[in-house]
Amino acid sequence: MVTHILKLIKAQFRSNSWVLAELLVVFVVLWFMADYFLMQGIQMNRPIGFKLDNVYQAVVSIRPAESPSFIRYEEGSEEPLHNFERIIERIERHPDVEVVGVSYYSLPYTHSNMGDGIRRDSTHLDVRSMLVSPGYLQVFGIRSATGESSEELGKKLPDMLNMTDMAISAGIAEELFGRTDVIGAELYGYGDSIPRHVVAVTEQLRNDEYDLIHQNTLFTRLDLPLFQRKMGESDFTRIQVTFRTRPGISSPDYGQQFLKEMKRQLTAGNYWVSDVVSYRDIRADFLANSKETNNRKLFSALGVFFLVNVFLAVIGTFWFRVNRRRSELGLRMAVGSTRSGIQTLMIGEGLVLLTLAALPALLVCANLIWMDLLSATVMPAGTLRFLVVSLITWATLALTIILATWYPSRKASHLEPAEALHYE
Numbered sequence: 001m002v003t004h005i006l007k008l009i010k011a012q013f014r015s016n017s018w019v020l021a022e023l024l025v026v027f028v029v030l031w032f033m034a035d036y037f038l039m040q041g042i043q044m045n046r047p048i049g050f051k052l053d054n055v056y057q058a059v060v061s062i063r064p065a066e067s068p069s070f071i072r073y074e075e076g077s078e079e080p081l082h083n084f085e086r087i088i089e090r091i092e093r094h095p096d097v098e099v100v101g102v103s104y105y106s107l108p109y110t111h112s113n114m115g116d117g118i119r120r121d122s123t124h125l126d127v128r129s130m131l132v133s134p135g136y137l138q139v140f141g142i143r144s145a146t147g148e149s150s151e152e153l154g155k156k157l158p159d160m161l162n163m164t165d166m167a168i169s170a171g172i173a174e175e176l177f178g179r180t181d182v183i184g185a186e187l188y189g190y191g192d193s194i195p196r197h198v199v200a201v202t203e204q205l206r207n208d209e210y211d212l213i214h215q216n217t218l219f220t221r222l223d224l225p226l227f228q229r230k231m232g233e234s235d236f237t238r239i240q241v242t243f244r245t246r247p248g249i250s251s252p253d254y255g256q257q258f259l260k261e262m263k264r265q266l267t268a269g270n271y272w273v274s275d276v277v278s279y280r281d282i283r284a285d286f287l288a289n290s291k292e293t294n295n296r297k298l299f300s301a302l303g304v305f306f307l308v309n310v311f312l313a314v315i316g317t318f319w320f321r322v323n324r325r326r327s328e329l330g331l332r333m334a335v336g337s338t339r340s341g342i343q344t345l346m347i348g349e350g351l352v353l354l355t356l357a358a359l360p361a362l363l364v365c366a367n368l369i370w371m372d373l374l375s376a377t378v379m380p381a382g383t384l385r386f387l388v389v390s391l392i393t394w395a396t397l398a399l400t401i402i403l404a405t406w407y408p409s410r411k412a413s414h415l416e417p418a419e420a421l422h423y424e
Helices: 002-011 013-045 079-093 134-139 150-154 170-177 224-230 233-238 254-262 279-288 291-324 326-334 339-370 383-413 417-421
Strands: 055-062 097-104 114-120 123-132 165-169 186-189 196-202 217-221 239-245 271-278
Touching: 013 291, 013 339, 013 383, 055 079, 055 233, 055 254, 055 279, 079 097, 079 224, 079 233, 079 239, 079 271, 097 134, 114 170, 123 134, 123 170, 134 150, 134 239, 165 170, 170 196, 170 217, 196 217, 233 239, 254 271, 271 279, 291 383, 339 383
Parallel strands: 123 217, 165 196
Antiparallel strands: 055 239, 055 271, 097 123, 097 239, 114 123, 114 186, 165 217, 186 196
16 A cells, blocks of 8 residues: 555655645644643643642731831830741631741742852852741642651751751752762851751752742741841741641632631731732732743744644645545546545555655754754753654644545545546
8 A cells, every 4th residue: 555655656746746845844843843832741740849739828917117006116025026926826726727837938939039059069059048947848748859748857847957957959969969868968058167967858849830940949947036136027027927728628718718717816916917818829820920921822822823724734735635636536436446445545645745754854853953952951852852742743744634635535435436537
């Protein structure tokens, strides 16, 4: 069958050359589109490291200083710290709440974060620094690199000394040591002469789905009394309070129900909880307002537009080819070809044309990969990626050709031979 189809293509080479040229250009363009969308899909579906189910953020606000009800404390008073702790304790005591975590510029799905640097010997690494409480790891379900639960990992934080002990993400351990079993290892901050000790290694973490690489994260314990001594009363509103509810408790409007129920209890001194927001909603808002989302929507719209045009162009080309050859098909039926044989011949001829066009097209794509024109951030531009994208591209065009050829060839095969020969 294939040999016969190749002879037919050779006999009609002049008309088929335009089809081959069209398929070659379409294949190259579609290959790059398939690569883009495949990399986007892989990137968006990689684990973030933060579990957001049943997680809420309680937004703590402070009364304006000019408010009549504003309470003025003596300088150095610890009452603001105690008021802030009272709010946290009241949230913890709620029967629906499983665990509460506090942090400082350390939440996912935000552009607000703190940078830091660490070094081992002569190797320096920029990292994201997170000041967190032990409960933070449990709220977001962050596990250790060895698979320990967030509860077991959280138990290691209370023993951490301020700024001298730390937990690091697996990405840091891999880059600096080449492995993740580095408990007890020593690292130095930029310009530090006193070493920091690694007490735990967490799984890989990313800020959001668009974070192209696993984020290197360094955890140190948030000490509220120390924070009180260094910061003012208003600075406590920068501390982020998050909590996880027990399974089966959450509902779409649970945050507002919780706030309404606890409104009076969530006021202490000058502090009050102004909002309780589901972290799923925070994630959705962050992604919706991200410029990467807008870029992706634009590329997706252009991609769909191109695919529709390709689909129509290929359908039009092969529909015309089949209709133009009605007399030939009638002659074949007159000498004994079956209707299914006619359909198989037309579809097979289209697939062979596609395969012939794909060979030089793949050489073009491979040459562009060799020239490093593809991003290797999500996945190395190697043989596996090349084969997967090539298969997706060929299958997409093959399906298009089958759909474009099936109906007109079926219609032509149902003509009576005498009627089909009238087209001669």
